Amino acid sequence: MNKTVGSNHSDDIAGFTFSPKILDTLLEGCQVISPDGRYLYINDIAARQGRKPKSDLIGKKMVEAYPGIDQTRMYTVLQKTMEDGKHRTMENEFVYGDGSTGWFELRFDRVPVGVFILSLEITQRKLAETKISHLNAVLRGIRNVNQLITREHDPKRLISQACDLLVEARGFESVIIGLIDLPENRVDSFANAGVKLHALETLLKAGSLPDCAEVAVRTRKFVLRNNQSDACRGCSVATGLGEKIDDLALPLIHDDHLFGFMITSLPQGMGKDSDEQNLLQEVASDIAFALNSIQISTAHNATQIALSNTEAQLQQAQKLEAIGRLAGGIAHDYNNILAAQIGYCDLLQDHLESDSYVSKELVKIKACADRAARLTRQLLAFSRKQAMQVEVLDLNAIVTNFKRMLIRLIGEDLEFNTVLASDLGHVQADPGQIEQVLMNLVVNARDAMPDGGTLTIETANVYLDEDYAKMHVGVVAGPHIQLTVSDTGIGMDKTIQSQLFEPFFTTKEPGKGTGLGLATVYGIVKQSSGNIWVYSEPGQGSTFKIYLPKVDEPLTQHLASKKATALGDGELILIVEDDPALLEMFVKMVVKLGYQVKTAPNGKAALELVAAQNLRPAMLLTDVIMPGMNGKQLAEKLGKIQPGLHVLFTSGYTDDAIFHLGVLDSQSMFIQKPFSVDDLAAKIRQVLTTR
Structure with missing residues (x-):
């Protein structure tokens, strides 16, 4: 009695012969291999599994029908079973001539004529397992990214760590996330992890987008690249990796605002899977949401900082305004007293001999009164109550004409540079007071460089926009002329800067300064409808920037005047x-x-x-x-x-x-x-x- 090959026990199979008719009816693939590796028998299922007709296989050696099969693990198991007769099972991935693959569960049993192989195709099961494993890895990466989103508030660190987490979760061969500048769509920054794609990195460093990302950004839809024909510059599909890789590019969008793109390299075939696409769109959406939150938070923080700065500027301006009103009132009343003192000194001098004791003492009294008058003039300048003889000026001419005197003022130990704009516009101000501003700032810079340094005066045409005006109290947007005086001296901390323009505030030793120099500068600039700002750090020098409104008027022309007659004629x-x-x-x-x-x-x-x-x-x-x-x-x-x-x-x-x-x-x-x-x-x- 014949028994059918296919029993679960190899010991029983050894004494049995097989029935081809019965084997042809099985749903599994069946084949019998001779000791020298030839196909003695193969049923239709096995032939289809091997993608060759039975006639091309019967009598041929396996290595002839499938070159290279002798290098596979399956062939090794076959040889061992042939030698020791032990029953063996395995799962094997078979690579076809066209490069495609199939998965099979194989059972090896020795029979009198060789080895009997029973093969069950499990390709779909393996694909499902691979998909589930991959999706679990992707979900693990998404979970890690979501945890990252809650704690990271820097966009560059966010995208860098997100790339690392997604690759570490083993869901992707590589991940690249890029942030772009709108509307030029140029890459501002990017991060990547996993397999290094040097050509793509070079492209991104140049600010350019790979084709797939450009399409994703433009259409705001994901783009799949999975073969050489549609590969884009630098991406993995266009490299040696492309044989087993899908590239999926997705835009990073939140509330219709585009932040950048993400390119992921996936195992081949995964890019087409709808579940995979949905998960990737979810992680792209989460990253875009985080970038949007960071942007909002940054803008809010910037607004808070700007508001605090504006409030501080307003408080400083109000404080200086209050001090100015007080100083102006005092100076006005004091000037009336000084006017009488100086006037009476002049009148009394006419009734005294010039070499008399009283006359000499009157000269001293008047000199003291003159010094007091100079102080009150500085107070009046600070309080913006000083008379101004306004002209249309060229600041370049003022600086050039005043330069020789300024050089004498600072001495030979300091380097003095001027950088004057060639097409400088005009301003409206009192030329004498602008000279006083220059002199006071230069003296201040000189005193800040006791060990030498460089003093620079610059002029420039600038436009102060609405954003700048909002950030700086008292500034009116529009074209301005900038006058800058900078030094490389000892610098100032924030505390000193907050008091810098107050009358009588000085960091100099007693007797070395009145504390009115910068207060005078402040008042003159403000009275000229301008603004002044100081930028300084301890040890980093100081820069004073003055902005005066530009005027579209010709320069004031001065006519020669006759010398005034001192005495009247009874008018x-x-x-x-x-x-x-x-x-x-x-x-x-x-x-x-x-x-x-x-x-x-x-x-x-x-x-x-x-x-x-x-x-x-x-x-x-x-x-x-x-x-x-x-x-x-x-x-x-x-x-x-x-x-x-x-x-x-x-x-x-x-x-x-x-x-x-x-x-x-x-x-x-x-x-x-x-x-x-x-x-x-x-x-x-x-x-x-x-x-």
């Missing part, structure tokens, strides 16, 4: 001053100069006097700030009565409300208290001879 001058001591002193000075005088203590009294006596004075000398009617209003009323009346204004400072934010118009003549008899004589003659 009538109406003097209006609310301070009795000053009024008395003004009268004595004007009478001494050869003029007739009429006086009034205020504007109303002056109008009544003119009306009552039908006066037609040659000139009105009036204080600007008086109770009731101010000097400007008085001049306007008298001008209606007497058109063409010459007017000379005087004050301890020029009030913003009266003179257009402290700037005298072209029709106004002004002399600032305190002044000497000679100063007054020259100014009166200038006013009377001006038409």
